[in-house]
Amino acid sequence: MIIVNGQQQDLIPAQDRGVSYGDGLFETIAVVDGEPLLWSMHMDRLEDGCIRLNIAFPGRELLEAETRQLGGDDRFIVKVIVTRGSGGRGYAYPPDLAPNRIIMRSEWPDYPHDYQGSGIQTRLCEIRLARQPRLAGMKHLNRLEQVMARAEWDDADIAEGLMLDMNNNLIEGTMSNIFVVDQGKLLTPSLDECGVAGVQRRNVMKLAGESGIVVNECEIPVAELGNYSEVFVTNSIIGIWPVIAIDSLKYPIGQVTRMLQKSLGHPA
């Protein structure tokens, strides 16, 4: 089911600036037993992105009401897209443009293995993330880097690809954020110049802090990857997946990862 600007339909205006320029933002949200999980964090990020791009934020109540129209009693995924709207002349846009809202339901992904329990194998992608501080952190619709990265492999044993910036620092997965454990501390890449600041990343940082684990946002050079005792990736749908391999580097599933999975209590 798809709801476009409050109406159930599966079409949008051809002149929408989302398709013309990727001029908008999105959120991918887990809905379990009728509740959109981490809803307020998703709305925080979406509103922040709207402010940074100067897009009129449609409002939490409206987006929640439309999300709840998708149904409530099982487990599914909602994608909320907010574009700047339709029209404008070229790249310029009028100040009063009404944004378009696209709320899409999709099935819970049927991952082939027990990734939460057994962990995942990953690879380093060849394409690097460009440095663009003005877009960093946002979940905007300009996602060709991720599309190209994900197209680099089709080996079903590889569950995620990891992306570096141009300076050989690890930044994120194609669809996830990454954490490493270094002598008991939790490290995650700083995202001031590229990358998406995931809602689950923020949630895990909060849970770790509440459990007394020190969390640092910092540079994680690819050359250091052999020095970490645990690695995991996060997103709103998967929760926490332990990483047991990055190409030929192997990792155990450690106690920090297991403790955070337990704190998260995520049903995926």
Add this chain to the structure above:
Amino acid sequence: MIIVNGQQQDLIPAQDRGVSYGDGLFETIAVVDGEPLLWSMHMDRLEDGCIRLNIAFPGRELLEAETRQLGGDDRFIVKVIVTRGSGGRGYAYPPDLAPNRIIMRSEWPDYPHDYQGSGIQTRLCEIRLARQPRLAGMKHLNRLEQVMARAEWDDADIAEGLMLDMNNNLIEGTMSNIFVVDQGKLLTPSLDECGVAGVQRRNVMKLAGESGIVVNECEIPVAELGNYSEVFVTNSIIGIWPVIAIDSLKYPIGQVTRMLQKSLGHPA
């Protein structure tokens, strides 16, 4: 008028990957007296972009036939968008996805002044272009940098904003390419790391070469801008606009610019 996959309509599938990820390409083409100008160069670039992004190229004949459905006897603009298609799971896409074609007619822009004759004032934009060689040169749908750049000013006396990369090199205008004249030689920024390789840019380089003017693609540091005798910008719609000012730097409209405008014989 809008033609979507051969049918006259103004809606596209909400699940189109153009809107989800900016996963596609576009061309903006001048149509004059029934003829789409520089058609084969536009199709060369579009096909090259499809190859680089692994999108199935719909074919020149089909796109030309659909473009000609928009009418023929006056002067207008056609925007041709080709997206990867609808669907896939997240960033991953199936290998056999059918692309979506969106062919849109719009009015010839009513520029407020005789920019071809009198030249334009420009400004340097604050936002910098990110370095991403894997996307450089293509006219893809990830255009938030241009949208943000164009939103930096609303002074009607400024006809174009010029964009630098992170290393203080001039790259292009928000909607145009740029050329400078340096001791009789024509220079234009190399676009290996960022920027759109405009069809009119290629055309002007060809015309200049045929006229015996040396053309170099090179770095153009912003610090050198005071040293050039002529500056102009190009695109498929505007042809050649002389630049008479970049912020407080002033330029005359010189003979290389005038000669190339004459060679171009562009009706805009």
